[in-house]
Amino acid sequence: MNIREGIIPVVLGTAVTAAAYCLESRRSRQERFADALVGFGLAHIVLGAIDLIEHRR
Numbered sequence: 001m002n003i004r005e006g007i008i009p010v011v012l013g014t015a016v017t018a019a020a021y022c023l024e025s026r027r028s029r030q031e032r033f034a035d036a037l038v039g040f041g042l043a044h045i046v047l048g049a050i051d052l053i054e055h056r057r
Contacts, residue, residue, distance in 0.1 A: 006051030013044030 020037030 004052060005055045006048040009044045009048030009051065011048075013041045013046075013048060015041075016044065017041030 016037055018041075020034045020041060023034035023037065024031065
């Protein structure tokens with residue numbers, strides 16, 4: 001199985017961002033935690049995309 005470098009961070013970032021979006025929709029006191037998770041997820045998506053672009057075949 002050949003997985004391109006950068007796919008795992010993008011998938012992880014997408015999952016974390018989606019989970020944080022679900023937390024944010026509740027608008028509870030966990031809002032700051034959800035905001036931090038969105039940032040964490042988006043950072044993984046960006047860094048994974050950079051890896052994908054750099055390591056094209």
